[in-house]
Amino acid sequence: MSAPLEDTADDVATGIAAGYAFTGPALDLGSVVHGGAPHPDAQVRVPLSMMTQHGLIAGATGTGKTKTLQLLAEQLSAQGVPVVLADVKGDLTGLSRPGEPGDRITARATGTADAWTATGYPVEYLALGGLGTGVPVRSTITSFGPVLLSKVMGLNKTQESSLGLVFHYADAAGLPLLDLKDLRSVISWLVSDEGKADLQGLGGLSKATAGVILRELIALDDLGGDVFFGEPEWDTADLMRTAPDGRGVISSVELSAVQDRPALFSTFLMWLLADLFEDLPEVGEVDKPKLVFFFDEAHLLFTGASTAFLDSVTQTVRLIRSKGVGVFFVTQNPTDVPTAVLGQLGNRVQHALRAFTPDDATALKKTVKTYPKSDAYDIAETLTSLGTGEAIVTVLSERGAPTPVAWTMLRAPRSFMGAVEPAQLQAAVAASALLPRYGAAVDRESAYERLATRLAPPPTAPTPAPAVRVGDVGGGPARTGPREGDSGRPRQAAGTSGL
Ligand SMILES: Nc1ncnc2c1ncn2[C@@H]1O[C@H](COP(=O)(O)OP(=O)(O)OP(=O)(O)O)[C@@H](O)[C@H]1O
Numbered sequence: 001m002s003a004p005l006e007d008t009a010d011d012v013a014t015g016i017a018a019g020y021a022f023t024g025p026a027l028d029l030g031s032v033v034h035g036g037a038p039h040p041d042a043q044v045r046v047p048l049s050m051m052t053q054h055g056l057i058a059g060a061t062g063t064g065k066t067k068t069l070q071l072l073a074e075q076l077s078a079q080g081v082p083v084v085l086a087d088v089k090g091d092l093t094g095l096s097r098p099g100e101p102g103d104r105i106t107a108r109a110t111g112t113a114d115a116w117t118a119t120g121y122p123v124e125y126l127a128l129g130g131l132g133t134g135v136p137v138r139s140t141i142t143s144f145g146p147v148l149l150s151k152v153m154g155l156n157k158t159q160e161s162s163l164g165l166v167f168h169y170a171d172a173a174g175l176p177l178l179d180l181k182d183l184r185s186v187i188s189w190l191v192s193d194e195g196k197a198d199l200q201g202l203g204g205l206s207k208a209t210a211g212v213i214l215r216e217l218i219a220l221d222d223l224g225g226d227v228f229f230g231e232p233e234w235d236t237a238d239l240m241r242t243a244p245d246g247r248g249v250i251s252s253v254e255l256s257a258v259q260d261r262p263a264l265f266s267t268f269l270m271w272l273l274a275d276l277f278e279d280l281p282e283v284g285e286v287d288k289p290k291l292v293f294f295f296d297e298a299h300l301l302f303t304g305a306s307t308a309f310l311d312s313v314t315q316t317v318r319l320i321r322s323k324g325v326g327v328f329f330v331t332q333n334p335t336d337v338p339t340a341v342l343g344q345l346g347n348r349v350q351h352a353l354r355a356f357t358p359d360d361a362t363a364l365k366k367t368v369k370t371y372p373k374s375d376a377y378d379i380a381e382t383l384t385s386l387g388t389g390e391a392i393v394t395v396l397s398e399r400g401a402p403t404p405v406a407w408t409m410l411r412a413p414r415s416f417m418g419a420v421e422p423a424q425l426q427a428a429v430a431a432s433a434l435l436p437r438y439g440a441a442v443d444r445e446s447a448y449e450r451l452a453t454r455l456a457p458p459p460t461a462p463t464p465a466p467a468v469r470v471g472d473v474g475g476g477p478a479r480t481g482p483r484e485g486d487s488g489r490p491r492q493a494a495g496t497s498g499l
């Protein structure tokens with residue numbers, strides 16, 4: 001390359017980087033690429049305060065999305081911000097372990113002017129219902145609610161509103177819905193001869209629809225749904241912690257064991273987010289987010305979603321910002337995310353897109369249109385020629401204006417890129433301070449027990465389960481009983497309620 005051309009590329013890079021010169025704290029994404037080379041002095045960053053303006057990390061498979069997520073999670077943690085992330089493949093477990101230096105890391109560090117040092121971060125591993133290795137996270141059926149539950153079961157609109165009626169009925173009748181068998185017994189009651197009057201009183205719930213919902217619930221149970229629902233319910237405050245050294249705790253929801261149940265796990269993540277929204281106070285604009293949530297494989301959340309579900313996602317994403325929470329969606333194509341949600345994602349890291357098929361070409365065109373105009377790059381061409389760990393970036397400046405489009409070489413994560421050994425993971429979970437509280441499931445008296453006295457024979461499989469189940473924490477030493485003060489009661493107490 002001749003000298004004048006290099007100068008020009010350097011000037012362009014410097015010009016772009018000027019749009020990223022923020023005064024407050026920021027996360028370092030990497031350096032501007034122009035004229036075929038990175039310009040280490042031209043830094044691309046995102047203001048910490050703008051992380052509540054949400055974001056999108058997109059790109060074809062293998063282009064670097066998960067590593068970008070890892071990089072952002074690390075820097076948030078370092079700045080004292082707690083992070084929740086969906087670890088779909090288990091390749092984010094390495095966050096707790098220092099990375100391994102090597103030629104590639106060195107080259108990337110040089111290209112991005114990064115004083116790279118191998119670093120491990122404080123990570124709490126969580127697992128839905130204890131399936132997989134992690135502290136079990138559970139939700140009660142009531143807290144999950146009819147809209148999310150309908151999404152999990154793939155119910156249609158009519159069935160969804162019928163399920164809403166069932167929840168309403170249970171609430172009014174003083175029948176707590178904690179786990180799946182509670183919900184099953186309430187519906188069984190409504191379709192029974194004894195419950196006929198109640199069903200008619202509800203209006204709008206047909207016996208046939210109730211039957212369909214009941215069948216879907218049984219199917220969900222068969223899929224292992226029973227371990228996700230129940231108590232002790234997850235306390236949102238446990239996601240908002242900082243380590244003794246002041247760094248934010250990264251809560252990594254380990255999903256590899258439930259990968260084959262995408263509707264279940266994606267909806268569960270949405271519940272976690274909705275729960276955060278409900279519990280957190282309004283804070284308005286913040287200098288530093290209270291928490292940032294990364295939704296990997298986000299397309300799963302939106303496929304086959306009902307209008308009610310999409311509305312609730314859109315609403316949550318829009319409003320949670322004022323509670324100081326940022327949400328980042330990670331997916332292959334921006335078009336995977338509904339427009340109403342996409343429009344709210346202020347920060348964009350777009351990795352390479354493929355243009356193999358006509359569908360690819362259409363998606364590419366649509367993506368290009370969503371970017372601000374750029375004098376420095378042909379965006380369509382750039383999107384198909386980005387290298388691994390490179391992306392087209394535009395974020396919101398501290399004033400809330402979109403920054404210039406920057407072809408960016410991303411920094412390398414400082415933690416280990418990949419999965420830690422299962423034994424290490426198990427040891428971390430076994431040592432978790434949260435395990436004593438969440439390790440064991442508790443089966444409290446609720447709708448099932450209360451209705452069991454009214455209905456004979458009992459509505460669901462009558463196999464007597466032990467009052468307390470030990471959560472599967474992936475082989476780590478688990479506790480065997482409820483802690484003191486737990487509200488768990490032996491099943492024999494069933495029927496003593498005043499119903
Ligand atoms: N910022 C980066 N620094 C160093 N290496 C990177 C970076 N980004 C990507 N890589 C390299 O590219 C590989 C693939 O990246 P990654 O796993 O993030 O892709 P992905 O887009 O999440 O893929 P998939 O869609 O299959 O999950 C990594 O294993 C790593 O070797």
Ligand SMILES: [Mg+2]
Pocket residue numbers: 065066067
């Ligand atoms: Mg990935």
